Amino acid sequence: MSHSVITVETQENVSQKLFIQPPTSGLSLQGRIRIPGDKSISHRALLLGAIAQGQTQIKGLLLGEDPCSTASCFQAMGAEISELNSELVTVTGIGLGNLQEPTDVLNAGNSGTTMRLMLGLLASHPGRFFTVTGDSSLRTRPMSRVVKPLQQMGAQIWGRKDGSLAPLAISGQALKPIHYHSPIASAQVKSCILLAGLLTEGQTTVTEPALSRDHSERMLKAFGAKLDIDPQTHSVTITGPTQLVGQTVVVPGDISSAAFWLVAGAIVPNSELVIENVGVNPTRTGILEALAMMGADIQRLNEREVAGEPVADLRVRSSRLQSCTIAGEIIPRLIDEIPILSVASVFATGTTVIKDAAELRVKESDRIAVMAQQLNKMGAKVTELPDGMEITGGTPLVGTDVDSYTDHRIAMSLAIAALVATGKTTIQRAEAASISYPNFVPTLETVISQ
Numbered sequence: 001m002s003h004s005v006i007t008v009e010t011q012e013n014v015s016q017k018l019f020i021q022p023p024t025s026g027l028s029l030q031g032r033i034r035i036p037g038d039k040s041i042s043h044r045a046l047l048l049g050a051i052a053q054g055q056t057q058i059k060g061l062l063l064g065e066d067p068c069s070t071a072s073c074f075q076a077m078g079a080e081i082s083e084l085n086s087e088l089v090t091v092t093g094i095g096l097g098n099l100q101e102p103t104d105v106l107n108a109g110n111s112g113t114t115m116r117l118m119l120g121l122l123a124s125h126p127g128r129f130f131t132v133t134g135d136s137s138l139r140t141r142p143m144s145r146v147v148k149p150l151q152q153m154g155a156q157i158w159g160r161k162d163g164s165l166a167p168l169a170i171s172g173q174a175l176k177p178i179h180y181h182s183p184i185a186s187a188q189v190k191s192c193i194l195l196a197g198l199l200t201e202g203q204t205t206v207t208e209p210a211l212s213r214d215h216s217e218r219m220l221k222a223f224g225a226k227l228d229i230d231p232q233t234h235s236v237t238i239t240g241p242t243q244l245v246g247q248t249v250v251v252p253g254d255i256s257s258a259a260f261w262l263v264a265g266a267i268v269p270n271s272e273l274v275i276e277n278v279g280v281n282p283t284r285t286g287i288l289e290a291l292a293m294m295g296a297d298i299q300r301l302n303e304r305e306v307a308g309e310p311v312a313d314l315r316v317r318s319s320r321l322q323s324c325t326i327a328g329e330i331i332p333r334l335i336d337e338i339p340i341l342s343v344a345s346v347f348a349t350g351t352t353v354i355k356d357a358a359e360l361r362v363k364e365s366d367r368i369a370v371m372a373q374q375l376n377k378m379g380a381k382v383t384e385l386p387d388g389m390e391i392t393g394g395t396p397l398v399g400t401d402v403d404s405y406t407d408h409r410i411a412m413s414l415a416i417a418a419l420v421a422t423g424k425t426t427i428q429r430a431e432a433a434s435i436s437y438p439n440f441v442p443t444l445e446t447v448i449s450q
Contacts, residue, residue: 005448008430008441018411018430018441020418021399023450027419028318029271031447035258037062037086037251038279039436040187040215041309043113045249046070048223049091050079051099051121051198054246056091061251064436069109073118073132076102096243097199101128105167108134110364110435115166116146116188117216120195123155125172133167137406142362143168146192149180153196153204177202177240184359185209185332187283190236191216197238198225207235212332213283218308222247252279252311256409257437259287259337261447264416265316266296267347273447274301275314282310286334290341293324294348323350323393331356338388339413342371345391346380347420355388364435365407374402374414378421399423408435415444 005027009017042062047070049056061067063086071081078100080092094100099121108114115134122130133139144164147157153175159168177200182189185208194216197204211234221227223244228237258275265273280288280300291298297319300312321344326334334341338357345352360367372382372389377400381392399421404411411432418425433440 005450006441006445014431015429016431018415018427019424020415020427021424022419022421025450026269027448027450029264029268029273029447030449032274032276033261033443033447034276035253035261035278036064036437036439038254039064039066039256040113040213041219041249041251041279042067043070043111043117044215044219045251046074046081046091047117048219048244049093049246050074050081051096052093052223052244052246053095054093056093056246057248058089058091059087059248059250061086061089062254062436063438064434065109066111066114066435069107069111070114073106073108073114076104076106091246093246096241097125099125099128102130105131105133108132108138110135110138112138112141113188115143116192117195119143119146119150119157119168119170120192122170122172123150123153123157124175124196124199126174128172130170130172131167132170137364139166145184145186145189149178149189149193150196152178152180153200155196175200177204179205179207181207183209185212185234187212187214187216194220194236194238197240198242200240203237203239205235205237207233210234210329210332211283213281215281219249222308250306252306252309253277254436255279255284255287256336258314259340260412260416260440262287262291262296262298262314262316263340263344264419266291266319266321267344268419269318271318273316275316277311278314280310280312283333286330287337287341289330290324290326290334291344294321294344295319296321321348321393323348323352325353327353327355335359336409339367339371339409340416342375342382342389342391343413343417346375346393346395346397346417348393350393352391352393353388354391355385358387363407365405365410367407367410370405370407370410371413374410375417377402378417378425397421399425401426401428403428404430404432406432408432408437412437412440415440
């Protein structure tokens with residue numbers, strides 16, 4: 001592998017520029033890839049382990065910055081968590097209701113999951129006071145979607161913009177159970193309320209307009225919570241208070257990280273990649289369905305179940321993609337994969353329409369605006385919609401100067417687009433990839449074949 005394809009330049013030990021220049025003869029991608037552990041499951045394993053009785057052992061934890069934020073918050077409240085690594089992490093829980101009042105502000109870093117899930121627990125710890133903040137990006141992201149239902153349960157939470165923006169202050173209370181009809185299908189909203197319900201006497205129910213990812217339900221059940229699930233009405237009921245008991249959790253590979261290789265393998269000519277040990281929970285496989293609609297050649301191999309979660313190896317071969325419409329019920333199951341799906345759409349014949357995804361505007365960046373701007377800079381034809389994008393495929397991409405806007409999924413999506421662009425692409429602030437995929441660039445180097 002010659003180093004002409006990828007070079008990285010780090011400035012002042014922080015900001016990173018990633019240069020990608022495919023050879024004029026083109027390149028292909030070949031090999032087997034082990035992706036990092038699932039981010040959603042890593043967060044929940046640390047969080048539930050911290051509040052359970054006894055020991056939880058976590059194998060395959062994601063070593064990104066976000067799970068580190070979750071671990072440090074719970075360490076500050078009394079849980080013992082061994083040094084984070086992907087082999088084995090041991091969490092010694094403190095038991096339900098025993099979170100200690102931290103001596104300092106809890107910092108969720110860049111992690112919306114950490115902040116939103118944790119709020120349900122903090123609000124339900126009577127007589128204790130907590131303050132939570134995050135980095136500059138997280139302090140702009142909407143928290144009212146979890147604060148409002150918690151306030152309906154009797155929570156006392158203060159923050160900027162009437163409690164909708166961090167930093168947030170929480171005075172723990174004995175909460176009352178509610179039946180919450182969520183206006184959006186959001187695993188974070190659902191999980192936050194279920195976690196508040198863990199400590200609340202009686203039955204707390206969340207009903208969603210569509211099914212969101214169900215990692216919290218699967219793991220809460222494994223740890224011993226009393227849960228009733230009604231798939232017909234997209235409702236989950238938790239009966240509290242229930243004591244949780246430490247478990248062994250094997251974290252499968254993150255399908256959101258696999259998505260970059262699935263699209264890369266589909267659009268880079270003469271490629272074949274096998275991505276091993278991918279979590280294929282049906283609430284997360286929207287990306288596989290969308291790529292199937294586009295005609296991608298993807299096979300599931302070696303299907304199995306690990307710790308209550310379905311897992312498979314995925315083989316992708318390059319193919320000709322066609323346009324499709326991605327909207328409606330599938331959106332909550334692929335919301336994080338839309339940036340890389342927009343890259344796939346650039347290489348599909350016809351016009352792909354992505355809609356019902358307004359949620360993307362309040363992620364780590366406004367992902368609709370940023371992906372449209374950056375892909376258009378490279379010569380694509382992308383039109384922003386209020387809740388998505390319209391992408392006319394078939395225009396060749398040309399390398400240029402693009403920016404991740406410190407959003408990990410955008411940094412990686414632009415890197416994949418650059419593999420099929422002519423000339424040199426420079427990705428500013430490429431270090432953002434380490435939020436969820438610290439090894440992304442070295443992995444890319446190992447599969448490039450010239």
